[in-house]
Amino acid sequence: HARRIEGIDKNLWVEFTQLTAEYKAVNLGQGFPDFPPPSFVQEAFCKAVSGGFALHQYTRAFGHPPLVKILAKFFGRIVGRDIDPLDDILVTVGAYQALFCTFQALIDDGDEVIIIEPFFDCYQPMVKMAGGKCVYVPLRPKKDKCETSADWVLSPGELASKFTSHTKAIILNTPNNPLGKVYNQEELQMIADLCVKHDVLCISDEVYEWLTYDGAKHVKIASLPGMWERTITIGSAGKSFSATGWKVGWAMGSGHILKHLKTVHQNSVYLCATAAQEAVAHGFQREFEQFGKPESYFLQLPAKLQVKRQKLAQCLKNVGLQPIMPEGGYFMMADISTIKADVPDSTGNDEPYDYRFVKWLIKNKGLATIPVSAFYSPEHCKDFQNYIRFCFIKEDSTLNAAEKILREWS
Numbered sequence: 001h002a003r004r005i006e007g008i009d010k011n012l013w014v015e016f017t018q019l020t021a022e023y024k025a026v027n028l029g030q031g032f033p034d035f036p037p038p039s040f041v042q043e044a045f046c047k048a049v050s051g052g053f054a055l056h057q058y059t060r061a062f063g064h065p066p067l068v069k070i071l072a073k074f075f076g077r078i079v080g081r082d083i084d085p086l087d088d089i090l091v092t093v094g095a096y097q098a099l100f101c102t103f104q105a106l107i108d109d110g111d112e113v114i115i116i117e118p119f120f121d122c123y124q125p126m127v128k129m130a131g132g133k134c135v136y137v138p139l140r141p142k143k144d145k146c147e148t149s150a151d152w153v154l155s156p157g158e159l160a161s162k163f164t165s166h167t168k169a170i171i172l173n174t175p176n177n178p179l180g181k182v183y184n185q186e187e188l189q190m191i192a193d194l195c196v197k198h199d200v201l202c203i204s205d206e207v208y209e210w211l212t213y214d215g216a217k218h219v220k221i222a223s224l225p226g227m228w229e230r231t232i233t234i235g236s237a238g239k240s241f242s243a244t245g246w247k248v249g250w251a252m253g254s255g256h257i258l259k260h261l262k263t264v265h266q267n268s269v270y271l272c273a274t275a276a277q278e279a280v281a282h283g284f285q286r287e288f289e290q291f292g293k294p295e296s297y298f299l300q301l302p303a304k305l306q307v308k309r310q311k312l313a314q315c316l317k318n319v320g321l322q323p324i325m326p327e328g329g330y331f332m333m334a335d336i337s338t339i340k341a342d343v344p345d346s347t348g349n350d351e352p353y354d355y356r357f358v359k360w361l362i363k364n365k366g367l368a369t370i371p372v373s374a375f376y377s378p379e380h381c382k383d384f385q386n387y388i389r390f391c392f393i394k395e396d397s398t399l400n401a402a403e404k405i406l407r408e409w410s
């Protein structure tokens with residue numbers, strides 16, 4: 001095998017999805033809704049596949065024209081600038097492929113990429129495959145209190161110390177997976193200032209951009225002065241419209257950067273499923289018209305999730321687990337150090353405690369979650385073995401089933 005894939009053969013999602021299926025566990029693990037997408041996008045998809053020939057065939061390589069047009073219009077209004085649908089957007093097979101194109105196009109051997117911990121796990125292997133070197137900087141819980149994701153912060157001095165002459169990019173993920181942190185304007189400005197000072201790119205993964213709670217506001221770092229020219233913003237229709245299996249995502253940014261992502265895309269995937277892009281285009285057209293109104297799905301979904309988040313938090317507290325209230329996204333981390341479970345090490349080679357705990361919970365209690373140390377670098381995962389991640393974009397019946405399991409056992 002090629003050296004670039006050495007040491008990245010194990011995958012968190014493959015492992016825990018299999019285990020969850022094997023034990024038929026109640027699934028608060030992998031992040032996906034167990035309810036259908038809104039009817040307006042379902043209908044658009046059905047219409048797309050029941051028409052003539054065109055939507056069954058190839059479309060434009062870098063994005064189906066109706067989709068790039070509406071994405072440009074939609075996000076142009078949000079970032080307050082003209083976005084060119086042909087130059088500044090690339091439609092990809094989910095946010096995953098947008099990330100992959102970004103790293104392959106922009107990271108060279110030996111380039112350093114700053115990653116903020118905890119981070120969505122695929123960043124590390126993707127940087128490695130591109131030949132880059134990951135440089136980690138942790139969000140740390142404040143000493144005196146740690147009730148919400150806002151209590152986890154970057155140290156400005158520590159972050160600044162990670163920028164060197166080899167730094168090519170920093171990856172930002174807001175709202176963050178798994179913590180749910182939503183970076184505020186000052187935090188983003190601090191990161192932006194460092195990017196400008198050191199002439200570094202910002203890769204901003206914003207797949208949970210519509211999902212914020214308790215008045216937290218999602219801010220696009222690309223909208224800060226001097227940042228459009230150096231930011232690649234990544235989004236996901238799967239997350240936006242509760243249709244993760246459609247695998248439509250995008251990268252957006254200045255044409256002089258995006259053209260390099262297109263080079264990777266045209267020589268690997270070439271284009272994404274036409275009908276799914278057509279349906280997503282209809283979805284965004286509808287949301288453009290409803291923007292800010294009560295009918296908007298981008299307002300209705302977070303309102304629905306705010307209640308589920310409360311429900312899950314209460315249930316965790318009732319059984320003595322300490323949840324960290326997320327400001328955004330659809331995951332919640334909880335501290336398991338108060339629970340003394342007799343959890344075996346199934347691998348025999350010093351498996352982190354949270355991995356052991358999660359496997360035990362799936363096998364013995366029939367409840368699936370995700371170990372949080374998976375979202376840390378090998379250097380730091382030892383220090384973060386006491387948290388597990390719960391997904392709450394689930395039917396109330398699923399959340400109730402999880403609550404029953406937790407109650408009976410605690």
Ligand code: PMP
Pocket residue numbers: 031093094095096097120173176177205207235236237238239244247248249
């Ligand atoms: N980034 C983050 C932070 C995620 O949680 C996910 C998970 N789905 C992705 C990217 C990938 O998104 P997609 O399913 O659109 O490929």
Ligand code: GLN
Pocket residue numbers: 013029030031032177
């Ligand atoms: N992003 C989702 C999560 O964090 C799913 C990732 C995946 O299945 N690879 O749960």
